[in-house]
Amino acid sequence: MKFLLAIAMIAFALQIFAQDIYTNNIYTNGVIGVSVEKDSGWEFMPETERQSAVLSTTEDHAGLKAYILAHMSKPFVIITKPRQTPPQPTITALLAPLDSNTSTNPVEVLQQMTASGPRAFNDYHVAVQPHIVEISGKNGAYCKATYTLYLRNGDQVPVSFETWYIIRGNYYFLIGIVSRQPEDEDTAKEIKEMMASLKIGDVKNN
Numbered sequence: 001m002k003f004l005l006a007i008a009m010i011a012f013a014l015q016i017f018a019q020d021i022y023t024n025n026i027y028t029n030g031v032i033g034v035s036v037e038k039d040s041g042w043e044f045m046p047e048t049e050r051q052s053a054v055l056s057t058t059e060d061h062a063g064l065k066a067y068i069l070a071h072m073s074k075p076f077v078i079i080t081k082p083r084q085t086p087p088q089p090t091i092t093a094l095l096a097p098l099d100s101n102t103s104t105n106p107v108e109v110l111q112q113m114t115a116s117g118p119r120a121f122n123d124y125h126v127a128v129q130p131h132i133v134e135i136s137g138k139n140g141a142y143c144k145a146t147y148t149l150y151l152r153n154g155d156q157v158p159v160s161f162e163t164w165y166i167i168r169g170n171y172y173f174l175i176g177i178v179s180r181q182p183e184d185e186d187t188a189k190e191i192k193e194m195m196a197s198l199k200i201g202d203v204k205n206n
Contacts (some may be wrong), residue, residue, distance in 0.1 A: 003178075020076070027077050032095050033168075033201025038079045039190040045078040045090070079194065081187060087149060087157055087188055089179035091194065095203070098170050106133060106141035106165045113163065114143055121147035127160070136200040140166035140173075146181050166196075171203045 022030045022044060028035040038044065074103055079091040110130035117124035128144035135142075142164050149157045160181040166173040175198075177191060 021077060023061075027079075029076060032076065032171075032203050033095070033199075034076070034173075035199045036077065036079075036093075036194060036196055037197040039081075042079050042081045042190065042194070045080045045117045081190070086151060086155075087159060087178065087180065089177070089183065089191065091175070091177050091191070093173065093175045095171055095173055098167065098172055102172075104167060106130075106139070108173075110143045110163060111163050114145060117145055117147070123148050133164070135164055135166050136198050137152060138166050138168070138200055141165055168203050170198065173200060 021030075025040060026035060026037045027193060075092045075094045076095050078093075078149070081089045098104070103112075107130045114126050114130065116128070122195045124145060124147045125144050126143065127140075128142070130141050130143040134142055135143040142162070144160055144162045146158065147162050151157065158181040159178055162177040162179075164175040166175075175195075177195075179187065179191065181193075182188075
């Protein structure tokens with residue numbers, strides 16, 4: 001049974017990626033009912049580059065890489081703003097099936113996620129507690145945490161990690177944004193505008 005479920009999940013994932021459409025600054029995917037318009041100064045990032053960016057962090061913080069990969073494991077779209085000084089602000093969105101053991105209350109889910117933060121980052125702090133918000137006309141939850149990111153070159157960078165969680169049928173969307181803390185005004189405005197452009201419909205294969 002688990003094998004059949006795994007096959008079904010792989011087939012669904014392949015169908016998702018097969019429907020990726022990039023038109024100028026707009027990403028759309030009809031299977032999962034998503035579209036988002038990026039700022040012209042941002043880029044859609046290939047998955048290989050995202051993995052490389054994750055691995056550029058130091059291993060001194062136990063669990064750091066595992067924590068990031070666990071929450072951003074199979075994104076259907078990644079948008080990043082190139083700049084010489086890391087970290088580059090990055091928006092990552094993924095879709096996954098709901099687990100039978102997972103709460104259907106989005107606030108509770110984010111509370112569980114934030115509870116694991118201190119195990120990965122010594123100075124992890126929840127700046128905005130998980131709470132209900134409206135995302136693309138849908139009810140979801142939002143929270144914001146801050147921590148220090150340790151880069152391979154030895155630099156330490158204060159960052160923020162914003163998270164949105166939306167349940168659609170038998171699936172959930174998880175959107176994460178990592179950026180400097182504090183971020184410059186122009187970049188913060190661009191992030192806000194891109195999130196406002198996000199459209200989330202119904203997942204067809206639920």
